[in-house]
Amino acid sequence: MTNVRVRFAPSPTGPLHIGGVRTALYNFLFARRHGGTMILRIEDTDQSRFVPGAEQYIVESLQWLGIGIDEGVGPGGPHAPYRQSERQGIYRQYAEQLIRSGHAYYAFDTEEELEAMRTRLRQSGAAQQQYGPAVRMTMRNSLTLPPEEVQRLLNSGAHYVIRFKIPEGQQITLHDLIRGQVTVNSEQLDDKVLMKSDGMPTYHLANVVDDHLMEITHVIRGEEWLPSAPLHVLLYRALGWEVSMPRFAHLPLLLKPDGNGKLSKRDGDRMGFPVFPLTWTDPFTGEQSPGFREAGYLPAALINFLALLGWNPGTEQELFTINELIEAFSLERISKSGARFDINKAQWFNQQYLRKLPDEQLAGWLSQQLEREGHACSMEKKLRIVALLKERITFPHDLYGQAKIFFVPPAQPNADWVRKKWTPAIQRALEEFAGNLAKQNNLTAEVLRQLLEQAAGEQQLKAGQLMQPLRVALTGETTGPDLMEMAVILGRDACIQRIKYTLQYTQSVLF
């Protein structure tokens, strides 16, 4: 395959949905795999749905994820502009060409007339209520009106659209790279609007014209476009571009984690996970939608997760660098059925990627968190903390949650546990332990262990029986990272102080 050119063509109608991200990713992987070009085109032909900031959001999201754009909005390129709203003249030219060649016509019907037509058809029991071969000759268009009247209407500035004249009784077969042959009869299609009355093209026209002009070789897009793909084939034909028509690949959809339907923002809200790459603030309502980035997901982990949602390499490998993904990717191995979105797996990937990061980077995150909370800490100590905690976290912000014990002494020990398990022997052993600790100048995990064994032994306790009490004394909690390592990082004086504080508490409460 030479000169592969693919495009990701979102509409700036809001934040980029995670399903859109996956579409972009598959396009990107395919382009890179074949040494091709990845193009970003903005399909902003619906002015009523335009949302300020959405385009910028899309660009930033792709950037964060490392989905590189070779050509298009941003980097520019030989087929600029790449924003469809800036290409109106081009579409008009081709729409008029289609009228001249008899493949399209002007239609002047008002909204009311269209509605009346549909009602009429519905009541007469027609299978479908479409503007097509069966009804077009009963409507007000350049097929039914005398040419002078058409010209008069056009000159008078009357509202009109340009419709495609769907051919009758044709079998249209397209070869989808994922689904194989898909055949549709043109009876099922209607006379789609190509140019709207506001002068903008519809998706169908703009898409076909741009893909041709931009020399797109493979159209990789969501399954929602499969039903209109035959129409697009017809358009390529009518425009005389069938020989260079791109190949199609329609991707399966992302489904709700539970229940029926496709994944929506509601599901994320309901189950507590993001469905957008970055946090998004709606410019009209001010409503905030959480993003994967802000939730603590690493871009590489999200990419890995998404890549495997609907595609697999045919091996048992699960962890992929982006280069490995590029190397292994192929359209043939994309599955045909929709994939339920399971955030559990995304978290697992994040955990895997997080622990592979160098300690310095984790320490950097910890620094920010500590600074925000107003705690000072040496880099050396931060690195030790990070090394102790890195296998215990799923998100970067978990770091502070677990490191907090080093900076904030417990307000009081876990009361339930103390009431149930605390004994006078423990009390005496910990007193002894704290006393001996005070004499130590060079604290190591090994020294601590010895001191603990010694203190325990004198009260007829096993070292293990004193471990939990010591943890409670130091952190207030019954679980946490390795006790000895933790105590070493905490330091001798802090340990002694916390033990004494706890012993006072238990004394007053229990004895």
Place this chain on the structure above:
RNA sequence: GGCCCGUUCGUCUAGGGGUUAGGACAUCAGAUUUUCAUUCUGGUAACAGGGGUUCGAUUCCCCUACGGGCUACCA
């Protein structure tokens, strides 16, 4: 309603006319660990249903069911 697409463990999936139907996440149990987590070991768990074709079907064909998408001057 019409048309199109789909259906393997709870989830993502591998497989493919004869397999103990494989892996991963989740879950459960055991081991390790002072605890939790990690790690390791093991377990539970799937071919939507019915007809064909065939010596044999989860795999091929048809039907049904179910799911999804489309059916706009939205993309």
